[in-house]
Amino acid sequence: MSYIVHKGRPEVSDGRLPKELRTYDLLDELGIPYLRVDHEPLETMEACQEVDKTLEVAMCKNLFLCNAQKTKFYLLLMPGDKKFKTKDLSKQIDSARLSFGPYEDMERLLDITPGSVSVMGLMNDKNCEVQLLIDKELLDNVYLACHPCINTSSIRLRTDDLLNKFIPKVEHEPIIVDL
Numbered sequence: 001m002s003y004i005v006h007k008g009r010p011e012v013s014d015g016r017l018p019k020e021l022r023t024y025d026l027l028d029e030l031g032i033p034y035l036r037v038d039h040e041p042l043e044t045m046e047a048c049q050e051v052d053k054t055l056e057v058a059m060c061k062n063l064f065l066c067n068a069q070k071t072k073f074y075l076l077l078m079p080g081d082k083k084f085k086t087k088d089l090s091k092q093i094d095s096a097r098l099s100f101g102p103y104e105d106m107e108r109l110l111d112i113t114p115g116s117v118s119v120m121g122l123m124n125d126k127n128c129e130v131q132l133l134i135d136k137e138l139l140d141n142v143y144l145a146c147h148p149c150i151n152t153s154s155i156r157l158r159t160d161d162l163l164n165k166f167i168p169k170v171e172h173e174p175i176i177v178d179l
Helices: 018-029 049-055 086-092 103-110 119-124 136-140 159-170
Strands: 005-007 035-038 060-067 073-079 098-100 130-135 143-146 153-158 175-177
Touching (some): 035 049, 049 143, 049 153, 060 143, 073 119, 073 136, 119 130, 119 159, 136 159, 143 159
Antiparallel strands (some): 005 035, 035 153, 060 073, 060 098
């Protein structure tokens, strides 16, 4: 499949969800340039591979996690091709067993649904109830790609802009982990 790369937000917002448009609004407000590709819903890392090639970047894996008691929530960003081992992460963040967070909490805290998990969802976590975790390997990449809170588009932005503009704005100090 062939995808078209667009600079910035869509010219027409018809048919776009408010949470996607809020993502573009915030990126524009912060002066963060980004490339965008629209596509069919992508729900797996394998499905992202063609979009990755088009954007010339590897999509990062975004995992919504919680502790066993469901009292602490985490958003983990890691390379898409890396295996996730909950034991390794649990030790580093001093948490008991971690599991994937419930759909209801993901929607309540980040205003995103399964398949659309993205660091951009942190803009919706006004009470900072979700702890951001970033695998240190991602920090070596000039760019990263993610969904703009919906899995029918993907955006590529500079890692530096994410770390120094977006994350400070949404007030989610990351914990850097080594997976």
